[in-house]
Amino acid sequence: RKEVEQDPGPFNVPEGATVAFNCTYSNSASQSFFWYRQDCRKEPKLLMSVYSSGNEDGRFTAQLNRASQYISLLIRDSKLSDSATYLCVVNSFRYGGATNKLIFGTGTLLAVQP
Amino acid sequence: EPEVTQTPSHQVTQMGQEVILRCVPISNHLYFYWYRQILGQKVEFLVSFYNNEISEKSEIFDDQFSVERPDGSNFTLKIRSTKLEDSAMYFCASREQAGGWQETQYFGPGTRLLVL
Numbered sequence: 001r002k003e004v005e006q007d008p009g010p011f012n013v014p015e016g017a018t019v020a021f022n023c024t025y026s027n028s029a030s031q032s033f034f035w036y037r038q039d040c041r042k043e044p045k046l047l048m049s050v051y052s053s054g055n056e057d058g059r060f061t062a063q064l065n066r067a068s069q070y071i072s073l074l075i076r077d078s079k080l081s082d083s084a085t086y087l088c089v090v091n092s093f094r095y096g097g098a099t100n101k102l103i104f105g106t107g108t109l110l111a112v113q114p
Numbered sequence: 115e116p117e118v119t120q121t122p123s124h125q126v127t128q129m130g131q132e133v134i135l136r137c138v139p140i141s142n143h144l145y146f147y148w149y150r151q152i153l154g155q156k157v158e159f160l161v162s163f164y165n166n167e168i169s170e171k172s173e174i175f176d177d178q179f180s181v182e183r184p185d186g187s188n189f190t191l192k193i194r195s196t197k198l199e200d201s202a203m204y205f206c207a208s209r210e211q212a213g214g215w216q217e218t219q220y221f222g223p224g225t226r227l228l229v230l
Contacts, residue, residue: 034218038157041203041226042223042224043205043221043222043223043224044157044205044221045221046218046219046220049218087156087157092159100145100162100209100217100219101147101159101162101170102147102149102157102159102207102219103159104156104157104158105156106155106156107156
């Protein structure tokens with residue numbers, strides 16, 4: 001099983017649509033979770049951290065289900081500028097280690113159409 | 115807002131040549147990382163560095179790779195003898211030492227390496 005697995009893309013949606021991305025992770029000891037956004041040929045940029053209780057930032061809502069090892073991202077009222085690849089990222093946990101290396105999913109490409 | 119910088123933005127080299135990729139992490143950050151992304155593939159962890167030593171490295175980070183923090187600001191990745199399969203985008207990242215698992219890693223803009 002892949003360490004971090006995401007929905008295959010691409011997602012083509014009209015402006016104003018609501019779109020959901022899903023992700024599963026294999027290491028039950030993982031402690032922290034993130035959604036990053038990556039524009040074409042650019043660096044990953046943190047979109048939001050994902051907390052156990054779920055969290056919202058404007059049009060973006062992230063949820064975490066530790067029992068199912070499942071993370072989601074919901075984008076409401078999508079804009080043209082939301083077009084990007086969305087990366088599900090898990091902080092790798094290692095007993096005795098303090099590396100905090102990030103494990104990335106392959107990403108899901110979102111294309112918002114006018 | 116402080117940011118991670120990387121130079122050069124693009125590097126073209128011949129197979130077998132040595133390359134050094136440079137990064138300037140955010141000034142008060144203490145943990146440093148290199149990741150790479152082969153075109154069309156996911157971002158992969160290479161190495162982490164803390165307190166002037168490697169704290170973890172991946173299987174990709176073999177004897178051809180080395181990292182160094184030669185002064186108080188630069189963090190370098192050296193590839194001794196490049197192979198065609200080293201062609202990728204290399205990202206440097208850094209984070210503060212605050213001990214929290216939620217600590218954010220900030221990424222530089224990357225160096226695109228092409229090995230011919």
